[in-house]
Amino acid sequence: MTDFTHIRCEEFPWTAEAVYLNAAGIGPLPERTRRAVEEFTRLRAAPHRLPDRTLFATLAESRRLAARLINAEPEEIALATNTSYGINLAARSLPLERGDLVLASDREFPANVYPWMALAERGIGLELAPTTPDGWPDEDFLVERIADPRVRVLAVSLTQFSNSYTVNLARLSAAARATGTFLVVDAIQALGQMPVDVRATPVDLLACGAQKWLLSPWGSGFVYVRRELLRALPPADVGWLAYEGTDDFTRLTRYEPTLRSDGRRFELVTLPFQDFAGMNASVGLLLELGIETIRRHLAEVTAPVLEWADRRGVRLASPRGPRGSAILCVELPDVGTAYRKLREAGVFATVREGSIRLSPHLYNTPEELARVAAVLDGAL
Numbered sequence: 001m002t003d004f005t006h007i008r009c010e011e012f013p014w015t016a017e018a019v020y021l022n023a024a025g026i027g028p029l030p031e032r033t034r035r036a037v038e039e040f041t042r043l044r045a046a047p048h049r050l051p052d053r054t055l056f057a058t059l060a061e062s063r064r065l066a067a068r069l070i071n072a073e074p075e076e077i078a079l080a081t082n083t084s085y086g087i088n089l090a091a092r093s094l095p096l097e098r099g100d101l102v103l104a105s106d107r108e109f110p111a112n113v114y115p116w117m118a119l120a121e122r123g124i125g126l127e128l129a130p131t132t133p134d135g136w137p138d139e140d141f142l143v144e145r146i147a148d149p150r151v152r153v154l155a156v157s158l159t160q161f162s163n164s165y166t167v168n169l170a171r172l173s174a175a176a177r178a179t180g181t182f183l184v185v186d187a188i189q190a191l192g193q194m195p196v197d198v199r200a201t202p203v204d205l206l207a208c209g210a211q212k213w214l215l216s217p218w219g220s221g222f223v224y225v226r227r228e229l230l231r232a233l234p235p236a237d238v239g240w241l242a243y244e245g246t247d248d249f250t251r252l253t254r255y256e257p258t259l260r261s262d263g264r265r266f267e268l269v270t271l272p273f274q275d276f277a278g279m280n281a282s283v284g285l286l287l288e289l290g291i292e293t294i295r296r297h298l299a300e301v302t303a304p305v306l307e308w309a310d311r312r313g314v315r316l317a318s319p320r321g322p323r324g325s326a327i328l329c330v331e332l333p334d335v336g337t338a339y340r341k342l343r344e345a346g347v348f349a350t351v352r353e354g355s356i357r358l359s360p361h362l363y364n365t366p367e368e369l370a371r372v373a374a375v376l377d378g379a380l
């Protein structure tokens with residue numbers, strides 16, 4: 001059995017003084033990650049201690065771990081400094097033409113909207129699909145709408161930032177395959193809290209910053225591009241290591257003509273090595289624990305708030321069951337007061353789109369969430 005209590009004490013010692021419920025905002029760094037970044041930075045201070053092979057082995061390990069996380073191959077991974085890089089790559093590199101449409105759901109996080117909006121100057125439209133009365137992506141509508149051949153891209157967050165709705169990826173994947181629509185997924189609110197398998201549920205491109213549920217430094221993240229699409233997709237921004245043979249620093253001005261056939265063709269070097277060293281430590285920890293084990297732990301952690309909401313007739317903006325996640329969005333008559341009371345009680349949550357957003361991770365406990373429910377009860 002996984003000893004989450006031990007990990008909480010060892011890796012997140014500050015949990016003794018605060019109830020942190022904002023993994024959906026900023027994921028805390030495990031102690032091993034803080035040490036890894038510090039150690040890397042210590043070496044960096046005297047760069048002769050950091051040989052090139054250490055630098056590039058660090059990035060290779062990041063690609064390997066990112067691939068394991070989603071059941072992809074390391075060759076399908078490009079490291080990136082945020083989610084936006086991947087969404088922009090999709091928007092600018094997919095073969096879209098004047099008159100084409102991109103379909104996204106209304107209320108998506110702006111990182112998954114603006115890069116598509118920016119295509120207007122090329123005559124490519126963005127259609128924002130109305131959400132359901134609950135404010136969730138309307139999957140029936142999305143599936144119906146991609147049958148229109150003008151809709152060339154379906155862009156979705158796997159898990160919504162403001163209401164936790166988690167799309168049925170298997171359904172959207174099958175529908176997109178059937179219509180030949182590109183499926184682009186923003187996975188930043190999902191990866192690390194739930195299993196994702198791009199072999200079982202194919203997507204064309206998946207973008208993920210590692211700074212939230214992957215508990216990694218700002219400046220780390222990655223893009224997955226489906227193998228069959230890799231070679232067809234030109235990089236939107238061209239890095240100097242994107243070409244075959246450019247690892248050989250003795251021949252830099254040969255200006256090799258052939259783009260790499262793997263994900264490195266999309267990498268915009270120089271990347272923040274120390275942050276990827278940190279990401280390796282964090283993703284290593286998550287994989288050691290097992291993402292499915294973390295998901296089950298989170299179901300136990302969130303249960304007290306769900307029970308309280310049921311008992312007191314409090315509405316959640318976030319779905320229950322398979323369309324939900326560990327993010328709970330609580331609707332209260334006076335969100336401001338509730339937020340203040342939480343802070344007074346040492347609870348760090350946040351407010352998004354009018355709800356209190358609670359986003360616990362592996363270091364939280366059911367007891368903490370029971371306390372949170374009691375505080376929220378006092379704000380009814």
Ligand SMILES: Cc1ncc(COP(=O)(O)O)c(C=O)c1O
Binds near residue numbers: 186
């Ligand atoms: C769904 C979603 N996408 C993207 C981001 C952040 O994008 P980036 O990693 O480019 O800062 C957030 C977080 O704030 C988010 O909730």
